Amino acid sequence: xxxxLITSSYCFILAANFLLYFGFWLLIPVLxxxxxxxxxxxxxxxxxxxxxxxxxxxxxxxxxxxxxDTFARKPLYLFAYFIFMMMFGGYLxxxxxxxxxxxxxIHGVSFGMVTVGGNTVVIDIMPSSRRGEGLGYYxxxxxxxxxxxxxxxxxxxxxxxxxxxxxxxALSSCILGFLSASLVKTPYKPPVKREPISLxxxxxxxxxxxGLSLLLLSIPxxxxxxxxxxxxxxxxxRTQTGFFFTFMAVGMAISRIFSGxxxxxxxxxxxxxxxxxxxxxxxxxxxxxxxxxxxxxxxxTILFFGIALLMGVGFGIMFPxxxxxxxxxxxxxxxxxxxxxxxxxxxxxxxxxxxxxxxIAEISTFDKAYLFGACLTVVSAIYFKIKxxxxxxxxxxx
Numbered sequence: 442x443x444x445x446l447i448t449s450s451y452c453f454i455l456a457a458n459f460l461l462y463f464g465f466w467l468l469i470p471v472l473x474x475x476x477x478x479x480x481x482x483x484x485x486x487x488x489x490x491x492x493x494x495x496x497x498x499x500x501x502x503x504x505x506x507x508x509x510d511t512f513a514r515k516p517l518y519l520f521a522y523f524i525f526m527m528m529f530g531g532y533l534x535x536x537x538x539x540x541x542x543x544x545x546x547i548h549g550v551s552f553g554m555v556t557v558g559g560n561t562v563v564i565d566i567m568p569s570s571r572r573g574e575g576l577g578y579y580x581x582x583x584x585x586x587x588x589x590x591x592x593x594x595x596x597x598x599x600x601x602x603x604x605x606x607x608x609x610x611a612l613s614s615c616i617l618g619f620l621s622a623s624l625v626k627t628p629y630k631p632p633v634k635r636e637p638i639s640l641x642x643x644x645x646x647x648x649x650x651x652g653l654s655l656l657l658l659s660i661p662x663x664x665x666x667x668x669x670x671x672x673x674x675x676x677x678x679r680t681q682t683g684f685f686f687t688f689m690a691v692g693m694a695i696s697r698i699f700s701g702x703x704x705x706x707x708x709x710x711x712x713x714x715x716x717x718x719x720x721x722x723x724x725x726x727x728x729x730x731x732x733x734x735x736x737x738x739x740x741x742t743i744l745f746f747g748i749a750l751l752m753g754v755g756f757g758i759m760f761p762x763x764x765x766x767x768x769x770x771x772x773x774x775x776x777x778x779x780x781x782x783x784x785x786x787x788x789x790x791x792x793x794x795x796x797x798x799x800x801i802a803e804i805s806t807f808d809k810a811y812l813f814g815a816c817l818t819v820v821s822a823i824y825f826k827i828k829x830x831x832x833x834x835x836x837x838x839x
Contacts, residue, residue, distance in 0.1 A: 454566065457559065459582035460615060462583045471595065493545055500553070505558065506780060514561055518622065522551075531547070571705055577760075580697060584753075644778070648783070651829050655783070661815065666686075673685075677734060680742050691750060691753060697761065710834070713759050721819055727752075
């Protein structure tokens with residue numbers, strides 16, 4: 442008899458996560474237009490305003506893991522969700538760029554807290570024997586939001602819908618998500634007696650080798666989410682680059698359906714290695730598009746979207762496996778810390794990818810940036826096989 446995964450609480454937290462990310466992704470492609478049209482902000486200013494969100498989320502993540510391990514998780518999760526939701530209303534009333542930046546920073550802090558909270562709560566409410574599968578479906582809600590949200594946001598913007606109305610759509614999505622989150626029933630967590638504050642309260646030290654491998658992977662991922670449309674434009678690829686993200690999300694969706702079950706059978710490191718091989722191939726192919734387009738642009742277009750699918754499958758396989766790996770290295774009282782270490786490693790790499798990708802493209806070209814990213818994935822794969830795999834098997838708790 443398999444432990445039951447699908448419960449009403451699990452369905453509510455899936456809905457809450459999808460609606461949170463839908464509100465988040467809806468605005469991602471629209472905000473640069475809003476900042477330039479409403480505040481007449483230049484490109485460098487837009488970059489700074491948008492990145493302060495990521496920096497704020499990063500700063501709070503280690504502390505949110507500590508808070509979630511120390512106090513009751515659901516009230517903290519709901520509090521962060523409520524603040525996140527209210528910031529969409531804040532954008533509606535921000536009359537100056539300074540006020541908008543302040544709201545953006547608060548939004549980033551609440552996002553850092555609510556994502557760690559959601560990931561930790563979902564682990565609490567599902568059976569440990571089906572954790573990989575459960576985390577796979579949970580992550581799938583983010584991928585679905587990523588494939589629909591940006592397209593919907595751009596559709597509204599292109600149709601001439603006002604920015605205020607677009608903000609209201611995002612706000613409405615999060616109000617529904619907050620209601621779903623409040624219906625989640627979590628198990629009782631006895632208060633944890635805390636030792637004096639030390640570094641491992643904020644960072645899972647045993648997870649550091651895996652964190653480094655994940656960070657090296659997320660640098661080229663950060664380059665892709667931010668610059669792939671500019672790269673396609675630079676090499677003269679005339680196609681709807683927005684579909685790159687749709688194909689990527691489809692790849693993630695396909696892979697998560699089966700990878701979680703393999704993780705639950707204990708094949709965590711094997712699943713990650715398989716994902717690493719796919720990701721290494723996809724980044725080398727992406728950097729080669731610059732040469733392929735000179736030979737045949739139709740073949741290049743087909744390959745471009747094929748790469749997105751391959752990349753989606755590779756990363757989709759690895760996400761739930763990496764998440765489970767971090768959780769398996771931590772005692773139950775440090776689940777929040779494990780989750781925040783996993784998410785922080787990922788976010789630091791994405792932040793580096795944004796900066797490094799832009800810098801390499803400025804002094805050279807985007808294909809060289811992707812070639813550099815592909816080399817980092819090779820380093821990550823070698824390091825994972827030599828260092829992370831034996832370290833994990835020696836230190837795992839379950």
